[in-house]
Amino acid sequence: MREYYTITELTREFEISTRTLRFYEDEGLIQPVRRGRTRLFRPSDRHLVKQIMRGKRLGFSISEIREIIQMYREPPGEVGQLKLMIKRIEEKRGDLRQKRRDLEETLAELDQAEESCVERLVELGVNT
Template identity: 75%
Template sequence: MRDYYTITELTREFDISTRTIRFYEDEGLIAPIRRGRTRLFRHSDRHLLKMILRGKRLGFSISEIREIMQMYKTPPGEAGQLRAIVRRVSQKRLELEQKRRDIEELLSELDNAEEACLTRMAELGVTQGS
């Protein structure tokens, strides 16, 4: 295992911008070692970055990610963090399921509106291209 990773290596590995990594650093989520202007990321920083990106993919906000990460550092520790993640994932699932229902309803309404327009156009003898 390597001791350090450069910001360029991490941007390539995770397909993110240096600006993204700097943002997470500014937010206090990762804290690389600085040697002059160079940032050196430890294995633990790489792991944190991986967890941050996973949290973002799951739809967590930066503050939610920070809260979960903080739980890992203080009691109740990893078990508390895991319980919190399960709760948050359940909440996100419910939100996404509601959004899916809303989208399906909207699509149905659009289908009905399109069908009504096409029916009326046929009654008027109008074609779609006219």
């Protein structure tokens, strides 16, 4: 496991710009350490970026991603906070389960669409 990654290493790995990484820092999603003014990304920062990209692909907004990231952190010490956290996690899971249903339905419809196309090709006498 590497000690640190530079900003450009991460931009290459995740195919995003430096602007984007700095934007995520401004938004409080990541807090790379500094040597002088230069950002140094630890493995944990890199992992956060991975989680952010996942969230993006799933259509979550920055603030939703921020919420999710907070859920991955150490559980709070106070009972009320803990219960609230659990409630929030449950809500997000509800979100995700809805997305899963949407996903399966869409995949099923695309399967159907593809089959229609293939059938049509067969009708036209094309060797598949």
